[in-house]
Amino acid sequence: MSIEIDVLNGDSSWPRAEPLLQAVWPRHVLEKLPWGHVKWAHADLRVLIDAPEDSPSPGLACHVGVYFRTVTWDGRKVHIGGIGGVSTREDCRGRGYATLALNAAVRTLRDHEAVRFAILFCEPHNEAFYEARGWHRFNGEVYAEQPEGKIRFDAMAPYIFDFTRKPRDGIIDLCGLPW
Helix, strand or coil: CCCCCEEEHHHHHHHHHHHHHHHHHHHHHHCCCCCCCCCCCCCEEEEEECCCCCCCCCCEEEEEEEEEEEEEECCEEEEEEEEEEEEEEEHHHCHHHHHHHHHHHHHHHHHHCCEEEEEECCCHHHHHHCCCCCEEEEEEEEEEECEEEECCCCCCEEEEEEECCCCCCCCEEEECCCC
């Protein structure tokens, strides 16, 4: 059985990704989450994995959003990558799809020489998953834009994936919406 991984333009692939994201985080669930009110950036790219055709329920199984942004870290501009919207259909969990999609997203970021490190935000129950895949907790402060203005973004824990820079503390301003 082979698994096909697509890395597609974020906007044009949104119609394909949207039903999966709404199934993983339906409105009634989102409203109860500490980050359910957050206005999110749109992904520049999307990693999509379909369940194999011969599986009990073929179709889109997993999604990872990929972001490129110039931010400031301790007042210095730096080009970074972002990972967001990591989601796997409930009936497809435990098969390694999220790991495959996350690895493809990291490879995509690594292929852009300007990207110095990557950042994602995760809930406490996912921290061990990301740590096991080489992500490190960022112990500093993160700021992001929201409709009401710039805020300290602490709705979820920030995690860093090292490329040429290895930030563990300080202040990161996302210079836009979070992902």
